[in-house]
Amino acid sequence: MDHLQNAFVRALHLLFSGDRDLWTIVGISFSVSMRAIVIATPFAMVIAFLMAMTTFPGKRTLVMIIHTLQAFPAVVVGLTVYMVLSRQGPLGTWHLLFTETAMIIGQVILCMPLMISMSHATFAGADKRAWETARTLGANLVRATLTFFYEFRFALLAAFIAGFARIIAEVGSSVMVGGNIYNYTRNIPTAIALETSKGEFSQGVALGLILLLLAFGLNVFLHLMQREQTRPV
């Protein structure tokens, strides 16, 4: 019990003493995951929108494949990206392995199926009159699409947050394609795994607390936004 208590106290000390190593890890984590989610979001939304609003041969199969990909293990994504980016792989000459870019590629692949599935469910169940009204009032295709997104922004925000939560805490892909390099590609989950394996729990606990605080913050944000929706304009 003392062991846990000591780890927790030391973790709090690390958090509030402005430990440089710890905050570098946090910075890398957020920088990589934010860039990944910003890249993935427009693609995921547009793919989900087209899947919901159009009919084409093989649509059901595509939906099933994307649903299945939600369960794609992070470590398998890491393995796949590793093979593509490694020296013998098709993109080996780009020298991206063990860089933040490689981590971003892995995280984009990881969060896309989840974001597409959630957004697709939103669009499929959305009131299509919103789209038709925008079009009949003179909006062009792009503007009508943006209006449609705006009308269902809170459900889409939930997809965004779920996608971010999926990648900020993943370890499998980041450790394989990022290499867990100190001050370069070491992010929160890979650092927790490393420190735990070394028996240094305090930094792991501190980083874990940050992840928990992040999850709490995102939920509060979503809750506040949804409450805003019900208020009169």
Add this chain to the structure above:
Amino acid sequence: MSTRDDIEFSGVSKTINTRHLFQHLQLNLNPGECVVLSGDNGEGKTTLLRIMSGLLHPDDGRCQYNGTQHTWQRARSWLLKNVVYLHQAPYLFDASVEANITYGLRRHGMYRKAARAMATDALQRAGLAHLQQRSGKQLSGGERQRVALLRAWVLSPRLLLLDEPVASMDERARHTTLFLVRWLLQDGVSLVITAHEPRLFAPLADRHIRLQHGELNAAPPLTPVPSSYTEQMIPTPEGYHDGQRFQ
């Protein structure tokens, strides 16, 4: 601004799930004409309106406007800019009533400030100024219908398609809605109104047609429904004169 001449739809055919809804339909609309379209459920009234608005592709069809006949592919963008379709339960965006009304104006190239001024003016004249800052999502069915009509009216469309505009409204709300519809007619907007109870539109209708078994046929003239609300009881918006457009 294009001239106000006839709009003619011809050779319009549509099949949905192997069912031929209609084939080679023809419909001519004069400026400022009000056509009431009746028909049983499932005959394709709504589908026809959605085709005429450019929202739905027909299997075949042509459209004549500005004196020239166009293929559907070419006519579609014109229809989307000049025809407004109102759903049976109109959709208002998740924004204020004012923002709902300025939406179409902005899409037609009007500056934000001018669009706002026009929306304010329109709401005042329609007696709906008290709704200006209310959320579109929080209005009653009748209020939504009137705001949606106003939203269409400020665009001064060539053709307005109303799908059951007074369905499930009480008599007073119905009369106020019909009054706004009359404004549109006075501005030279052509109207097609679908109705299960076409007699409700007798005071406005120039023509009554019926969609039955995939064909459009002239129907007997409509006789008004006895009403406790006379037209004098409908509130007249302050400062509005026949045919006057907003400045």
